[in-house]
Amino acid sequence: MARPLVAHIDLDALRHNYRLACELAPNSRSVAVLKADAYGHGAARCAQALQDEAPAFAVAAIEEAVQLRKAGIEAPIVLLEGIFSPDELELVDELGLWMAIHSPWQLEAALAHHPRHPIPVWLKVDSGMHRLGFAPQDAEAAWQRLREAPDRVTDLHLMSHFATADLGDFEYFRRQHAVLQTLAERLDAPLCLANSPTVLSHPEAHGDWNRPGVMLYGSDPLELSCDASRRLRPVMSLRTEIIAVRELASGEPVGYGGRFITPDRSRIGVVACGYGDGYDRHAIDGTPVLVDGQRTTIAGKVSMDMLTVDLTHLPDAGIGSEVVMWGTSRHGSELSVDEVARYCDTISYTLLTGVLPRVPRRYNDAHSA
CATH class of the missing domain: 3.20.20.10 (Alanine racemase)
Incomplete structure (x- = not known):
């Protein structure tokens, strides 16, 4: 595996x-x-x-x-x-x-x-x-x-x-x-x-x-999108999975420094992706991700190999659920790398060029099929 x-x-x-x-x-x-x-x-x-x-x-x-x-x-x-x-x-x-x-x-x-x-x-x-x-x-x-x-x-x-x-x-x-x-x-x-x-x-x-x-x-790249820029299609979809789930009571800290505190009883998913892969460590609580095609958010600081997301409103999500950091989900939902970049106080260029070599690239090319 x-x-x-x-x-x-x-x-x-x-x-x-x-x-x-x-x-x-x-x-x-x-x-x-x-x-x-x-x-x-x-x-x-x-x-x-x-x-x-x-x-x-x-x-x-x-x-x-x-x-x-x-x-x-x-x-x-x-x-x-x-x-x-x-x-x-x-x-x-x-x-x-x-x-x-x-x-x-x-x-x-x-x-x-x-x-x-x-x-x-x-x-x-x-x-x-x-x-x-x-x-x-x-x-x-x-x-x-x-x-x-x-x-x-x-x-x-x-x-x-x-x-x-x-x-x-x-x-x-x-x-x-x-x-x-x-x-x-x-x-x-x-x-x-x-x-x-x-x-x-x-x-x-x-x-x-x-x-x-x-x-x-x-x-x-535009500050104000135009009709042409809205026709662009994402090329990279950075996908991973939930590898663990934690059930936490209200008031519990999550991750380094305890930055995120659970507001109520919560389900927290651990995701196989971190700054050691090139995902931006500056991502704040609330940075969007897709889990099984549905939007949720990062909860806690990004670690080297992992990060944590809020699954409280996604009762069917669990170990093995698809997580899209940006790009297109297999379920058809889309999360723009530009939106993610704004939550990291950066631009899409740094996110895309920052994906490190240990992350394998898999190429889909229907043209050559």
Whole structure:
């Protein structure tokens, strides 16, 4: 018997979400972002599921690209943070990768390198995020230098990142977008701007390429959901089981520190899932879970390998009952990872990418059945 905690990955839902991104931006090509092991879902399997549909993939660093090539992925792969040292350019050339250039040293390294084939480059502009990228006033000179080296680089695009595209207040987004539009028109440059929130809610920023990320995995990144984001389907369902039940009198403490005190006579279920699996230790009492498809809540602090839930109003639940931490129950009920994240004072990204390797991934792919 294996421990019952499993992350079930629905590859048909992944394809649905990718197709939604394409539908929302019919005049753009959509690169599927697979960084951080496809946001915890398994980059190789997700790439294989999308390889007949996505014209390119994107990762953060060259190590992630190497793993995809080893898995047989032949499509273009974009290094969203570019290289971290000049010696990586040999491997970029060998593997046929594309890369971002966001810093002067990367620009100089690319122009000094003599690849077998010119390397496609996306020049990153800091339009207001203030992390990576050339200031707009410096980007034009960098662009011209790259254009003058067709034996080294090719297929130039401008890219940037929006700081507030997920928020309901669009003022700062519009300021960033205006900077980029002005620069693109001056350089006659194709654009890659749209991340998940921008794909979902800002069609004016859809470019030659878009780069949907977390939306591919069914998480709604928007502060205010829209019709499009409500069509997303969850890809990961983190399911486990009740492994013990305790009958407790009123006033009894549960778990470390006794944070939860039973308000009345209570049934408490012990669940095989904890922070050692990547479930967030900051989950408060009242964080929702599904037990046999019905909503209940966490009662007590999350432990390393276990947590406890309130079964008082679920008399039929017991040892072996299915528990869904987020995702879809076998009974058809659904619990959004975004909702769970709010109770943990975090975002879905941290929950999805935080599921640790000891949790097995099981892939459902009706497409290949």
